Amino acid sequence: MKRKLALFLSAAMATSCLPMTAYAVNFKDINEVAWAKTVINNVADKGLLSGYEDGTFRGKNNVTYCEAMVMVYNSLMKTGAATAMNAVDAYSYMSVLNTYKVPSWCQTAVAYGLHHNIIDMQMVVSKFAGGTQKATREDVAQMFGNALAVRYDVDGTTPDAVNFKDYWKISANAVIQVDLLKRLGILSGDEYGCFNPKNNITRAEMAVMLNNTYEVLTQGIGNTGVIKDITNNAGTYYYIEVEMDNGDVEGFHATADKVTVYVGDTNQQMALSRVSKGDRISIIHNGGALSAIRVLDAVPAQAKYDITGYITSMKDNTVSLENENTGETDKYGLDSNCVCYLEGVKVTRKALRDTLEERYDEHAYAGVMTEVKLEKVGSSREEVTYVTEMHVTFTDEYTMTGTVDSFNSSRVTFKPTGSSTKKDVKFASGCAFYIADNKVSVTDMVKLAESGTTYVKVTVDKKGDAVKVILSEDSFDEGGSKSSSTTYEVVGFTNSKMVVKSGGKETTYRFGSENPTKNITFYKWEDSEFTDVTVSAAENYYDKYDTVYCRIEFNKGGKISAIELSNKKSAWKDDEDSYSERKGTVGSVENGKLKFKTSSTTYTMLAKYNADYNPDKDDDLVTGDDANGKKVRNPLIVRSAWTSSLKVFERMANDDAVELYAEISADGDNNVVKVDSWLTAATGKLVEYNRDEKYIIIETKDGNQFKLNATKTPKLTDEDDNFTLDDIASVGYIGSTLDLGFNSDGLVNKITVTDSTYGSGIKRVKGVATSGKDGLKVQGDSNTYEWLSRSRIEIKNHSSQSTDLEKLKAMIDDKAVEVYVEARLDDKERVESIDIYVKKAEGELKEYDADDDIIRIETASGNTFSFDCIGKPSCNVNGVDRDKLDDKCRGKNVKLTFNDDGWVSKIEG
Numbered sequence: 001m002k003r004k005l006a007l008f009l010s011a012a013m014a015t016s017c018l019p020m021t022a023y024a025v026n027f028k029d030i031n032e033v034a035w036a037k038t039v040i041n042n043v044a045d046k047g048l049l050s051g052y053e054d055g056t057f058r059g060k061n062n063v064t065y066c067e068a069m070v071m072v073y074n075s076l077m078k079t080g081a082a083t084a085m086n087a088v089d090a091y092s093y094m095s096v097l098n099t100y101k102v103p104s105w106c107q108t109a110v111a112y113g114l115h116h117n118i119i120d121m122q123m124v125v126s127k128f129a130g131g132t133q134k135a136t137r138e139d140v141a142q143m144f145g146n147a148l149a150v151r152y153d154v155d156g157t158t159p160d161a162v163n164f165k166d167y168w169k170i171s172a173n174a175v176i177q178v179d180l181l182k183r184l185g186i187l188s189g190d191e192y193g194c195f196n197p198k199n200n201i202t203r204a205e206m207a208v209m210l211n212n213t214y215e216v217l218t219q220g221i222g223n224t225g226v227i228k229d230i231t232n233n234a235g236t237y238y239y240i241e242v243e244m245d246n247g248d249v250e251g252f253h254a255t256a257d258k259v260t261v262y263v264g265d266t267n268q269q270m271a272l273s274r275v276s277k278g279d280r281i282s283i284i285h286n287g288g289a290l291s292a293i294r295v296l297d298a299v300p301a302q303a304k305y306d307i308t309g310y311i312t313s314m315k316d317n318t319v320s321l322e323n324e325n326t327g328e329t330d331k332y333g334l335d336s337n338c339v340c341y342l343e344g345v346k347v348t349r350k351a352l353r354d355t356l357e358e359r360y361d362e363h364a365y366a367g368v369m370t371e372v373k374l375e376k377v378g379s380s381r382e383e384v385t386y387v388t389e390m391h392v393t394f395t396d397e398y399t400m401t402g403t404v405d406s407f408n409s410s411r412v413t414f415k416p417t418g419s420s421t422k423k424d425v426k427f428a429s430g431c432a433f434y435i436a437d438n439k440v441s442v443t444d445m446v447k448l449a450e451s452g453t454t455y456v457k458v459t460v461d462k463k464g465d466a467v468k469v470i471l472s473e474d475s476f477d478e479g480g481s482k483s484s485s486t487t488y489e490v491v492g493f494t495n496s497k498m499v500v501k502s503g504g505k506e507t508t509y510r511f512g513s514e515n516p517t518k519n520i521t522f523y524k525w526e527d528s529e530f531t532d533v534t535v536s537a538a539e540n541y542y543d544k545y546d547t548v549y550c551r552i553e554f555n556k557g558g559k560i561s562a563i564e565l566s567n568k569k570s571a572w573k574d575d576e577d578s579y580s581e582r583k584g585t586v587g588s589v590e591n592g593k594l595k596f597k598t599s600s601t602t603y604t605m606l607a608k609y610n611a612d613y614n615p616d617k618d619d620d621l622v623t624g625d626d627a628n629g630k631k632v633r634n635p636l637i638v639r640s641a642w643t644s645s646l647k648v649f650e651r652m653a654n655d656d657a658v659e660l661y662a663e664i665s666a667d668g669d670n671n672v673v674k675v676d677s678w679l680t681a682a683t684g685k686l687v688e689y690n691r692d693e694k695y696i697i698i699e700t701k702d703g704n705q706f707k708l709n710a711t712k713t714p715k716l717t718d719e720d721d722n723f724t725l726d727d728i729a730s731v732g733y734i735g736s737t738l739d740l741g742f743n744s745d746g747l748v749n750k751i752t753v754t755d756s757t758y759g760s761g762i763k764r765v766k767g768v769a770t771s772g773k774d775g776l777k778v779q780g781d782s783n784t785y786e787w788l789s790r791s792r793i794e795i796k797n798h799s800s801q802s803t804d805l806e807k808l809k810a811m812i813d814d815k816a817v818e819v820y821v822e823a824r825l826d827d828k829e830r831v832e833s834i835d836i837y838v839k840k841a842e843g844e845l846k847e848y849d850a851d852d853d854i855i856r857i858e859t860a861s862g863n864t865f866s867f868d869c870i871g872k873p874s875c876n877v878n879g880v881d882r883d884k885l886d887d888k889c890r891g892k893n894v895k896l897t898f899n900d901d902g903w904v905s906k907i908e909g
Contacts, residue, residue, distance in 0.1 A: 027051050033059035033204040039211045040204065048074055048210045049203070059204030062134040065127045066106040068201070071210055072118065072143050073109035079217035080590055084656065085112050086439050100124060103131035118146040137205070138174045138197035141187060144213060145177025148184070164195040171197065183284060183291075186212040224282045224296065225250075227275065238272060240290070242281065252283070254290040257345040262294040270295070270367055271341045271391035274304040278506060305367035305391075306510060307332075310398055314353050319387060321366060324400075328421070335371060335386040342392050352392060361462055363398040367391045372519075383518065397467060399459045404471070407449035407456075409442050412469060414456050425458055428465035435471050435598050436587060445471055448598060457600075473584075474601040487569060490550050493542040495535045498563070500550060502669055509552070509560055511535070525566030541565055583663040585680070589653040594664070594672060603664065604671045605646060635665075635674035639746035640708050648706075649677065657700035658682040678746025679708065683754075686736045689729045696748055698738060708740070710748035715741075717752045725751075733757065763829060766822040768839070772812030776823060776831050785823065786830045808836065816842045816859035841865065841896040845877075848886040848907075855904055857894065867896065869904040877909030 027044075030037050040057055043049045049071060051057045063071075076082035085108070093111035102110055102124065110128060113119040119128075127133050161167055161179040170178055178195065181187045186209055189195050225244035232238055238254040256272045263270055275281070275293060284292040295304075309321040312329055320331045340352045347355075356364055369389040374381050400423065402414040411426040433445050448454055448471050455475045459468040492499030497510045511520060515535075522538040523530040533541070542548050545567040553562035566572075587597040594603040636644050638652065638660075652660045662677035684698030687705060697707045716725055728751060735757040741750030765785065771777040775784040787805060812819050818840040826832045843857035846864065853869040875882040877889050889909065897906035 027055060027057035029056045029058065033057075033202075036204040036207055040207045043207045043210045043214070046078065046214060048078065048214060049207055057203065059202060059207070061203050062200040063140070063203055063206050064131060065123075065133055065135045065139070066103055066110070066131045068135045068140050068143060068206070069113050069119065069128070070106050070109040071206060072147050073112055075210055075213050075217065076147060079214060081217045082112075082116075083588075085115060089115055089439070096121075097124070100129040101131070102128050106131065113143070116147075118143055134200040136197065137195065137199050137201045138170055138178060140201050140206070140209070141181055141197075142174045142177045144186065144209060145174075145180045148180060148186075148213070148216070149177070161195070164189050164193065166194040166196065169197050170195065181209075184212075184216050186216060224280070227277050227279045227281060230275065230277055232273070240275070242283070251288065252290045253288055254293075256341070259290050260292050260344055262292070269344060269391075269393045270304055271389070272344065273339075273341075273389065274367065274391070276304075276508070306370040308365070308367045311356060311364040311366050311392065314356050316349075316353075319366075319368075319390070321368070328416075332368070332370070333384065333386045334390075335388045338387050339389045340392070341390070343394070344391075352390075356392075359394055362394045362396060363462075365393050365395055365398065397459050397461055399457060401455065401457045401475075403475075404449050404454045404456050407446055407454075407471075409446065412449075412456060412458065412466065414458070425460060425464065425466045427469070428461055428463070428467050431466050432468045433471075434469070436595065436600050438587060438597050445469065448473075470600070472598065472600040473596075474599045486551065487572060488550050488552070490542055490548045490565065493539050493548075495539055498550070500552075511560065520560050521562045523562065523564045525564070525568065525571045530564055530566075530571070538563070538565055581663070581665055584661070586653040586660045586662050586677070589650045594653070594662075596662075601670065603666050604669070605650075606671060606673075637676055639676070639678040640742060640748075641706060642709055649675070651704050652677075652679065652706065655700050655702050655704050657684055657702065657704075658706070679740075679742050681742065682706070682708070682740040684738060684740075686728070686734055686738050688734070689725075691725055691729050696738075696740070696751070698740070708748050709746070711743065714748055715750045717750070728753070763825045764823065765825065767820070769812040769819045769821045772809035776812075776821070776834070778821065778823075783829070785825060786828075788826070788830050788832060808834075810861075810863050811836070811838075811865065814859050814861050814863050816861065817863075817865065837902045838865075838867065838898055840898065841867065842893070845885075845889055845892050845894045845909075847890070850883060850886070855896065855907065857896065867898075867904050868902075869907075870899065873904050874906040875908075877907060882907075 027040065030040065033040070036059060040049075040059065044051065044057075077084065090108060090111045093114055094107060097107050097110060106128075110119070110124060114121065114124065123139075127135070127139070161170065161175055161182050163182075164170070164178075174197070178187070178197070187195075225242040228241040228243045228249060230238060230240050238256070240252050240254055241249055242252065243249050254272060259272050261270050261272050261275060272293075275295065280296045282294045282296055283290055307321060307323060309324040312320045312322055314320070317334050318331055319334060320329055322329045334349065338349065340347050340349055342352055342355060367390070368387045370385050371388045372383045372385050375384045377384070400414075400416055402416040402423070405413040405415060405422055407413075411424060413422055413424045415422055427442075433440055433442050435444060435448055452473075455472050457470040457472075458466050461467050486502060488500035488502045490498060491501050491506060492508075495511075495516065497508055499506055499508050501507075517535045520535070522533050522535055524533050524538060524541045542565065547567065549566050549569050549571075551564045551572060552560055564571075582596065582599065582601075582603070584596040584598055587595045587599075589595075589605060592605050594605055595601070636646060636649060638645070638649055641648055641652075649660075652658050658679055659681040660677055661680045662675055664672050664676075665674040666672050682698060682700075684700040684706070687697040687699050689696045689710075691712075694710045694712060695707055696710050697705060699705045713725065716728065733753070733756065736753050737755035739750075739752040739754055740748050741752075743749040765776075765778055765781060767778040767780060769776060770779050771784075772787075775786050777784050787809075811817055812821075817838060820837040820839050821834055822837075823834040824832050841857060841859070843859040843865075845855070846858050847854070847856040849855075853871060854866055855869055856864065856866040858864045872882070875885060877885060877892060877894055880888050885907070892909050895908045896904050897908070899905040
């Protein structure tokens with residue numbers, strides 16, 4: 001039976017094995033593990049680890065490998081650190097998991113672990129099979145460590161784990177994961193300073209790990225805050241003051257060659273010198289010394305450097321870079337005092353060059369600071385760009401963005417961002433394809449690429465072949481918005497740089513020249529028009545007003561070409577009404593951010609909406625009157641549920657069992673100002689169907705219940721049963737799995753029953769019928785099943801298609817006819833429906849119609865039956881040819897044999 005399932009198994013199924021207990025009443029046995037009492041209550045509240053139905057927690061009980069993987073999976077899902085697997089990917093693991101008898105309740109989590117290299121197949125075979133083996137502390141640490149390694153740096157060079165007194169007992173393949181968890185504060189030793197790696201982990205110990213992991217994933221690495229001030233000593237030693245999220249101001253020492261600085265949630269690094277005042281950071285520290293800094297808010301490297309890209313060659317005095325923004329390769333001179341960093345450590349120019357030569361098969365990613373000098377070139381003086389600081393990290397892969405020119409199943413051709421030249425990249429074996437955040441097939445990619453202007457992000461390997469390709473209907477602007485239609489608030493301005501703010505985020509743009517007026521045209525708004533001015537005059541204009549706004553023009557290389565300053569937003573007349581439109585299937589709404597499935601752009605959902613009511617367009621969306629009696633409407637509407645609830649919208653957006661289509665309007669900061677949405681598909685269990693009030697309630701796999709509007713007479717289909725909408729409205733169908741279709745207004749207009757509870761619980765009997773007169777009897781069954789006057793009867797391939805019950809009884813009781821039946825009984829074991837297959841029949845030939853392939857006989861009991869024949873049934877009646885059978889053999893006794901489909905296949909006499 002066909003089913004429409006968003007996921008093969010949901011996270012809810014993965015946790016169904018763990019009995020649920022609410023924290024409203026404390027666990028009865030909590031004092032048995034009093035040291036973990038608070039933590040246990042915390043994880044119970046968060047739904048990470050539950051108690052038992054009898055109100056106990058049993059903290060000293062051990063945890064199995066299967067339970068541990070489910071807990072790791074739940075931690076990632078509940079913190080938003082990961083998303084559920086694609087159904088096809090999940091299904092691909094089920095066969096092998098069933099082979100090794102991995103319990104079904106944990107298969108989704110185990111499949112996720114295999115798919116994301118949290119566990120390997122050897123561990124599954126040796127430790128997950130059967131589902132009962134107890135997990136060791138080091139194996140659980142390895143699972144958590146592998147799960148967190150995607151986000152946090154795993155570095156075993158100077159491990160903290162060595163401080164455990166039994167460090168030598170930790171397996172070699174688990175040391176770096178144990179070290180990572182210790183550095184993050186997720187695990188610690190016992191009162192004797194031992195880790196006890198080979199001991200089985202208890203539920204109380206697991207609660208501590210879950211609680212600490214949750215805190216790290218939701219609050220960052222160790223501690224988070226905003227840099228209040230930085231003291232730079234000769235570029236090697238720094239003192240950084242951080243205003244922590246709790247309001248405290250703390251000071252930390254940092255040495256350039258001992259601190260790793262990461263960009264956002266990636267493993268991409270930047271120089272410590274690029275960390276600046278106002279950056280929001282997350283830190284790992286040992287006392288007052290920093291060991292790692294992560295610059296949050298997804299700040300890209302482009303926002304910290306003048307130029308970013310990949311080094312193609314380096315000589316004594318020059319470096320060639322493939323610009324990350326333009327895709328073009330440019331050569332720059334190296335300033336005599338150029339400072340070089342390699343993987344965060346300050347090195348000499350020669351050491352960097354030698355390393356580049358040694359690691360020629362890797363991609364050298366560089367962020368550089370530049371200085372423009374006026375030099376004599378020929379007979380004139382020209383500006384020449386020199387590199388003053390260069391930070392280099394190595395990677396096996398690098399990423400390019402651009403606009404798709406052509407796309408097929410083997411390669412993509414595109415124009416890199418800001419470049420007029422084309423790049424052609426073929427797909428490596430196993431290349432992963434995504435539309436925005438969703439993994440898809442290459443066929444889906446081709447379809448989107450052919451639909452209109454499409455943007456691409458391509459990650460290539462050492463050979464230059466694509467290993468990951470992302471398509472989106474939005475451009476991939478890594479350096480923040482570079483649109484000339486974006487209005488910023490200026491929060492800082494000097495003759496060398498400008499700091500702007502949009503959507504709550506600050507960006508610093510450096511002018512990159514001793515005389516920026518030569519490369520940038522500055523404008524100020526006065527007397528209702530823009531006039532060009534010098535950079536000094538622009539700075540004075542900024543100082544003159546309390547609030548100044550700007551718009552920025554960029555050239556094809558991503559450099560600023562013009563800046564307009566105004567003390568009034570209205571200087572740009574399009575600002576008040578410049579809303580962008582977007583429509584498509586919603587992918588998710590997480591932390592107030594909306595994403596479409598075919599877009600990489602995020603839009604901010606407002607907690608409260610206000611918009612003018614348009615009686616010509618929005619009469620059906622009225623929500624009431626404002627304080628002045630003016631009609632207003634909530635611009636968020638979900639037509640399928642006829643609600644303006646943001647919570648319902650979010651639940652639908654994040655539920656894999658429904659498809660939510662939305663049309664939105666957003667302002668310049670991507671704040672959503674209007675949403676019109678409706679469902680296009682849904683799958684769930686039937687809770688209620690009300691024909692009169694035209695609604696249907698379903699419950700999805702995620703446990704969400706949605707009350708959905710329906711048309712008066714939705715189309716009804718079922719692969720097994722004949723039934724009506726009244727049947728669906730009866731209690732007998734509650735719990736059945738339904739696929740719902742919707743019209744363009746978002747109303748349910750099609751109901752498909754894919755798994756009927758009404759039929760699944762009904763008894764079925766089949767076999768050769770022996771009696772029908774007083775009720776149905778089947779060979780080998782001593783029961784007699786009562787006929788219903790409304791029994792559905794179908795005699796397969798009987799020429800008359802008789803549905804007459806008396807005719808059926810006569811056929812069953814006729815000794816000259818062998819009848820095979822398949823009957824369905826109701827809850828009182830009465831025949832509700834029956835299918836009839838005649839296997840053999842014998843009687844006097846009354847007629848054989850070769851044209852219509854019908855034969856009619858009269859049995860010794862006096863019953864006359866007509867049967868359909870195959871086109872040319874085998875015939876052997878007194879040696880008469882089949883075509884003359886009707887003329888010469890009428891009145892002769894014949895025996896009929898039927899095939900499996902109930903057709904007469906042989907006639908003998």
